[in-house]
Amino acid sequence: MNYPLLPKQMPDRIKSVWKKSNIVTTGIFLIIGVLATALLNWFEVLEGVWLWTIGIYFSVILVWFIIAMILIPYRYQYHRYEITPEDLSFQEGYIFRTITHVPINRIQHIETEQGPFLRKEKLMEMVIHTAASSHHISGLDIEEAVNLRQQIIELVKVAKEDV
């Protein structure tokens, strides 16, 4: 049996967004690491346990970066969503896989977000808020996001229920 994949997929421009944000995040962690190393060197304690800690820190970041980069196509394959009249489902993750279902009539409000990388690729992130939880769907086409939002609002109007 194959893992169930939801029908709708994001535009594949999301992959370059992931790549960029991966690079930036790693960069930030590297800078923190370099600063820490400089600080330790300043205090002249860069030896023994500290040297080991720094070494492990950098290797963890690098390994993490490489794995994340390799996994991007897989991650893309498993990054999907679906809307039915009853609920909104979305899935993510290749190694750790999650599918979340939110009933339309539980949705309290919807937000759209757009960071610099997403904006460059003309993509959007949608945040679905229920009374208890909030869920992110990232990498929708702007047009699609607007449509989706409209569609959800129409469905919410029909299914009127309260907390």
Place this chain on the structure above:
Amino acid sequence: MSERKRFHPLALMIYLFNGMKSWIFVFFLLIVNGELMSAFGIIALSAIVLLVLIQALWKYFSQSYQISSEKIVLYRGVFQKKETDIPYERIQTIKQRQWFFFKPFDTIQLLIETAGGDSTKAEASMPAVNIGVLDMIENYRQGEQQASGSQTTDLDMEKASDSADYRVTNSQIVLFSVTDLSIIATLIAIIVFVSEFIPENWITAATSMAESIWRAGWLASLFVLLVTLIIAMGLSLIKTFIQYYDFQVTRTNKTLTIESGLFERKTQKIPLEKIQGLKIRQQPIRKILGISTVELLLAGGQESEGESGVVKKLYILPIISDNQLYSVLAQLLPEWNFKRPEISYVSHKKLWYFWRWKLLFIPLAVGLAFLNHWFAVAALVMMLVLLLLSGLNCQNQGYQIQSAHRVCIQSMEWFTKVQTFAERQKIQAFSEETSKWLFPKQIGHTSMYLKAGLAIEVMELRFIDFTDVKQLKDFYQNNY
């Protein structure tokens, strides 16, 4: 529709009292420093009193309320006007407080909560109003409910008497308090109090005393610890007793009324359809004694923080023996059709999955042993505790789909066994999880999200078979 009214003049007294209370540390300081009767002390005191008085008057005359047939409106502010509208059908719960000295005036404090708001304050707080105001609100609110076409059961008709459906006796309160594990929290509260309010030199005196006790040997210090514990227990007992004195639950129409308190009588009205879920808790000591605690989950900002920062729970049955539990619940909530849940245990044979990552502590401990033996011991102890906790969860987690619209999930919170009951329509989201390697073995996790207070209550089952995941998903999607 009533016109705009001010609160009862007693509200002024409350503002004054609260204002003074927030300055109490100054009084304390003045007394400790012996400056209470000096010119400085008198000037400082009168300045504070004047300030508090002006504040209280300002507050009193800038607030008012209005009750109409469809909503409650609160007005606040002089320069920046603020108006809060609460429609009756959005009320999650109504809390009524009455100190014993308010009784002769027929005056109560009213707190009205909705699901919204992010503060720990009630959306509508009326410090002192005539008791008739509550009746008026209740009439409008229940009229609203009837009009909105909710079906009426026989119970609505026959229930007219004032007798409570469930009462807690004094000895039960004592038992509840003695088996309460939050004594530790009380201890912390005492320590915080001591360190915050008692002058520095007292503490140094106490510390040097403690030092000499230390020299006097272990036995004496153990004795002191024991005495402290007993005092803490006594205090906790008194606190619980005052709080839960004459606890009673009454069911009328579509509303549950919970009442308790010795000096301050607290009454809370909860519309049935606003109950998000219900939790039956049983920690180990209470399990041995065969008693449980039942808690209600409500949406919205309850003033959830207790004095010591411990989250206050809304108990519907603070203490009840296991053989009475379900019959009392069935009587209070006939709609929920309560029966003892027949939990199907879902992870009995999956201990390995619960344990596997925690076993990594063993190589870690071996590594640490080269550095320091105690680190290794600490890592092992931690691992054992984690193994015990996850083992308990493995043995106890399960679920039962009780009807087409209600589910019961059983799991462990630390050492406490918790059964959460929830109506399908109150479940906010459902998620299923698995991993690349768990998928071929058809094992996954599920989470269902409820709104409880301001936070999320997650009903989670870990490492269960896909057949169970499917069952729960079908239930949730109403295909069950």
